Amino acid sequence: MTSLTSVKREIVLFSGLGLFLALIFFQMGTAFSLRMLIEAACYAIIALGLTIQWGYAGLFNTGIMGFIAVGGFFTVLISFPVNDKFWNSDGPAELGVVGLYLLAGIAITWAVSKSHRFGFPKKLVTFLTVLTFAISYLVVISALEPAADKIESGAGFIGGLGLPVFAGWIIGALGAGVVAYYVGRICLGLRSDYLAIATLGIAEIIKAVFKNADWLTQGTLTVSPLPWPVPTPNDIGFVAARAGYLTVTAIIVVVILFFLQRAYNAPWGRMMRAIRDNEVSSSAMGKDVNKRRLEIFILGCMLMGLGGAALVTSTRIFDPSGFLPLNHTFLIWVMVILGGSGNNLGAIFGAIFVYIIWTISEPMAILIFEAVKVYGNDWFGWQAPSDLMARALQMRVFVIGLTITLVLRYAPQGVLPEKVIHHG
Amino acid sequence: MSAGITVSSVSKLFGGIRAVNNCSLEVEAGSVTGLIGPNGAGKTTLFNMVAGAFAPTSGQIFFDGEDITGLPSNVLFGKGLLRTFQIAHEFSNMTAFENLMMVPGDQPGENIITACFRPSLVRDRETEIKARANEVIDFLSIAHIKNELAGNLSGGQKKLLELGRTMMVDAKTVLLDEVAAGVNRTLLQNLTDNIQRMNRELGYTFFVIEHDMDMIAKLCDPVIVMAQGTVMTTGHIDEIRANPKVIEAYFGSPPKQGAA
Amino acid sequence: MNELIFFFNKVIVAGSVIGSIYAMGAIGVTLVFAILRFAHFAHADLMTLGAFFSYILVVAFPELGGFVGLPTGFVVLPVAMVLTAIFAIGLDKTFYKPLRDKNVKPVVIVIASVGVTLMIQGVIRLFAGTTSRNFFSVDGVAGKDIFRIKLPFEAASRKIFITEPQILLFIFLILAVGLLHYFLTRTRLGKAMRAMSDNPDLARVSGINTNVVVWTTWIIAGGLAAAAGTLLSMDVILKPDLSFNILLPIFAAAIVGGVGQPYGAIAGGFVVGFAETLSVFNWAILLRPFRDSIPEWIELPSKIAFVPTEYKIIVPFVLLIAILVWKPTGIFKGKVL
Structure with missing residues (x-):
């Protein structure tokens, strides 16, 4: 694949995405769409973290939820008003x-x-x-x-420190990095299956701690409202406030993308490609493979912490029970696999695209199942169960699972495969 | 510039099997020393221990006067002790040129902070490395495959590339693991010539495991013979070839008189 | 005395029950690890699916239990096991085998199994909703038999508490383990499985039909999963998200016991099960009878437990980490994948 066709692909995909977005704005309204985009941007940051772990280093991290929660927790601790x-x-x-x-x-x-x-x-x-x-x-x-x-x-509960929100986000990223350091030291030497199991467990433990340590996080009573880095909807209305927040997160995404691309095209990226290509040889050529894998793991988790902090702040609530493996781990895996692992633009595309689908699948599922209920009754005299609507939302779970298996089977590279630039 | 290896009473047990048994040998600095022996003699195991793949069960290994017993390969790389692999271990999805460029260990661009925030520093070092890589390419006369993906090269070219990688740093000693394996005759001559040039012109020490006796004869002096986990004898290739014990180790005892 | 009975009920009985469940799940997981060389994340959902198959059969034929004097759920279990086994083979054929044939890295198959998990969960919740169901509340099914055993000691006013499903669970486990042992050691197919687990290439070259071995693996794994899921639901309740909470302990059990060792999986299951019950048990209760003999200046806290009940999920995980750090091959020296 020449670089020209891959650029064309990017343009086509992102233009398509833009059109899709315009449609959503038109159909669902500006306030709703802005909020969706804010969350998509946060997920994009998280997806960037995962794509470098999976794409560059082949690390299977199923504990994303935990790192998001750590990021969210620190932003509460730092930015919530003093108790x-x-x-x-x-x-x-x-x-x-x-x-x-x-x-x-x-x-x-x-x-x-x-x-x-x-x-x-x-x-x-x-x-x-x-x-x-x-x-x-x-x-x-x-x-x-x-x-x-x-x-x-x-x-x-202990409350916060009342410091600026951005400080909370940065500490969130650092906190996630510290957790990643210890997890990585213990688990990275073992095979990917074990890393997957271990990270899954870590995430559950982190969630359990935040859910039950009421003195730390108010547990199931949740903490709200969380302060925003820009004026809140209470001050200037939904559209303007959300537009401000979106600008902040979008800038963060662009900055991260810029630096990641630079690192990838630098000797750092070349070294990572070599390690991924042939670990034994890389070690024989003097590269410390374990240290580098840990480095990528920590870096990826820091991004997850940052994205998690931004996500939690945007919802204005810290609710530990709201962290779900489906929404906060597997959904991101779909984003990365679909978008293209190892391709930063692919991760961003995947994040936005999948999140849009995820968001509108809720009203769409309700629409479809309403129709099924009505037609089922009319044509077959079928009485729908009372919790049909709740079940409708579960269809999303099925669709996510199906997407994962289909993409893995038929397009394992994702829509934007990794773009390798050879030096020299 | 080059440095010698001393193996001192090294043994390696795998469970109950004694692969290397109280083996001692010397690779003199500046030499091209060969290591031969029948299958099962323990050559590869010994070689791997010197190269840092795993540690001996007992005994010590010295490089340039320093005790390197049990140190891993990436650390030995830093000390100037490099190895090549019998089945060429190239980075198949990178070009030959990139294969060379990734080798030097002191690249500020490999540090992610520097890579992100100090691009000019990175660029300067890259220029230096590129110059060195081009020198290596010229030395080995492989300019025509410079931008080929390493996975697409022939066996011999991959071996040349591996040699080239060892030239990207100021190595002192290179362990050559059956470098002739899988290489066609013509390129083999090229390989042998380059090894000799590296030894004479650049002062590299080579420790060579080989089964190809012609190559050993052309290249190596002295030659060490291993059998049953330890050193049997050492000497010039002609002496070795005539040594009845060596012949017996390879071919078994001579048939009794009178056999049909 | 009463305290000992309490301990027995809360730790020994409860630990054995959950340990047996983990053991059955872990056997399946460890076999899939050994033969197919990947971590089957969808295993817990296979358990839930099997439980639902049983439940549907119970709803369809509630009287069956009455004929034999056993709970209906248990009577229909063999059918559910067969159904789940067939389903598991179908899963492999549709999702895992194509990836295996493409020679992908094992991690990719693990991700695929995550996708499969989500699909199974989605389908179950779609058709069954998110409410809990009780195997013994179905119309026409007899209630749960609970045995309260009184010990012949005077001081023992408390009774040992064990239910019929729990007894059936133990009987089933012993039967299953016995059959498995016989299968693996005496039959040709069982030996072929062990060969494939040790060295798949050699096994293939020796004429062992690897497809048959793969199917057998899924039959055993699927069948045991169905049994575990059904028996667990009969002990507590049937919920669609039954699965996710057990996935981690089952993996922990398989790894603690030694990956690829079925007997290790059993041992591992009980280790994890007992670790859970022992660590949340309030040991202060055992010290109560000695209250009077303890000097006054030592104040006994009312609750001494290693782990508060809300954090129970941490226990299997800590075990897992400990094993991975100290003895990655597990108790029975399995593979380190």
Whole structure:
């Protein structure tokens, strides 16, 4: 495929997308379409994170939901207004004590794990390490619980820090990166299946923590309204506010795209292509394969954290129960596979296109099933079950699954295959 | 510029199998040393340990006076000890030129922060590397395949490319793993000539595993013979060829007198 | 004494029940890992599907259980197993085999199985809605038999609590394991499976019909999945999202036991099951009888549990991570894929 045909393909696809968008604007109204586009842009950032993990390094990350949640959490922590009740109570001091226990526990466990230097046999060291870990864990938990209960019954939750929203987004990205570092250190050396299972589990744990740690996140009571980096709809109306938000996210997408393309065309991209091509040879030629894979994993997860932060802020609610593997992991996989893994423009196209389809599938499914209900009754005397509409929405699940399998079978490269530019 | 390898009482056990058994040998700096032996002698296992693929069960390996036992291949690369592969391990989806360009280890462009934010720094180093790559291409006379995808090259050309990769850095010693395998006669002559030139003109040390006796004869002095996991004898190729023990190791004991 | 009975009910019985379920699911997963070399994400949904097949049969023929004196759900189970097995073979033929033939990386097949999961989930929810259903609330089906066993000790006012479906579950597991053992060790096909699991290329070259082995794998995996799903739903309740919550523990069980080792999967299932029940158990209860003997200055917290109940899902996962870090080959030394 020459670069001319691939440019033509891009133009055709994006023009088609533009037309599609125009249709939606016309049919569903500006306010609705703007909101859809904002979320699509956030998903585009997340999809960029996944496409570099999958496309450049072949990493199968099914824990996207978790990194989105981490990004969202930090944006709440940083940008939500300060909860004076919390800061005026014993809460901060007690949490500080728990933190000290935690640090002490980590330090002692670490020290015990290194005690083999003093000549202790390895099995004894392992046993002692596990024992110290268990004891430290129990101590920290038993200190945390009463502190958490007090906070929950008194101040509600720890609240935020009242800092600018952008700071929250950046910390969200960094936080996701830190989590990615530890996950990667443990799991990246093993085969992709294991990484998939492990990341799936991590995401569930993160969600469980956010859902149940009411002192931290208000759990199922949710936190809202989250502040916006631009004036909110309350201030200047839906259309103008959303247009402002969209501008912000669109700029972020463009900036990320610019730097990713630059990195890809630089020796960094060449090295990644070499590692992907032949790991053994790359190692023989001096490249530290494990370090590079970890690097890409962290980078991708940081983007997911950033996109997640922007997404959560846009909805103005932090609701841990609202994070669903379908919406926040597998949907993004469809975006990347359909759009073209390893192609940044493809990821953006896939994100916008799939998200539009996902959004309008809700009203469309209801339309279709209404028709089915009416015609079914008229023609066959069929009585629809009372929850037919709820079931209609489940059709989306089926369609997503079908899309994944069809694309994998017939167009595994996606609509915009990777564009390799050879140096020299 | 080049450096020697010392293998000291190295053994390798795979479960109950002793693939390498208390083996000691020297590869002198500046030489082209051959390593031969019948199948199962442990040559490849020893070779892989020197190359950093895995660690010995016991014993030590020294390179340029430094203990490198158990160090992985990418670290050895940094120390100037490189290896090639019996089945050429090229980067098939990259051009021959890119195959050369990816080798140098100190590329600021490989750091993602630098790649994104300091393009001029990256560009300067790229120009240097391109110049070096072109020199290598000229040395090996492979300009005509410069922009071909490496996966499309012939076996011999891939081997040449591998040699070229070792020339992209200031390597001291190169381990050649059956470089003649899968290469046609004409190109083989080309390969041998280039190895000799690299040794004489650039001072590279070569440690060569080979089954092709003609190539060994043309290229290597001394030749080390391994059998049953350890070194049997060392010497010039003519002595080796005439050595009855070596013949026995390869072909088994001579038939008894009087057999039909 | 009562505390011990409580412990028995909450930990031993509950742990065995969930452990058996995990074990049956894990056997299927580990076989698919071994023969087809990929992680079958859709396995948990196969379990849900099997449970739904059973449920439909129960609704259609509620009286069947009465004839034999067993719950109807259990009586129709063999049919559901067959249906699920056929479905699994169909899945393979339609979705996985074409990808295998194209020699894609195993990860791609895993992604395809994710797609399959979503499709099965969508279809189930479309036809069955999102409400819960009870195997014993169907018209014409007898209620659940619950056995309350009283121990002959005076201090034991509490009873041991076990239900008929749970007993049937254990019996079924033992039967299934016995049959599986016989199959793998005594029959030609079973040995062919073990050969293929060790070295597929050699197996093919030795004249083993790999297609038959693949089908057998899916039959066993699908059948056991149906059984596990049905028996679990009979123990608790039938929900469409039954599946996703068990997927992770089942994978953990398979990996802990050693990938590719069916007996490992069984062991792994019980390890994970007991780990769950042990870690959420309130150990303070066991210390209650000794309240009086403990010096006054030690204050016993009212609740000592390793993991609060809401975080139960963490347990299989932590086990999984621990095994991956310390002993990736698992208990029974399976493959590290």
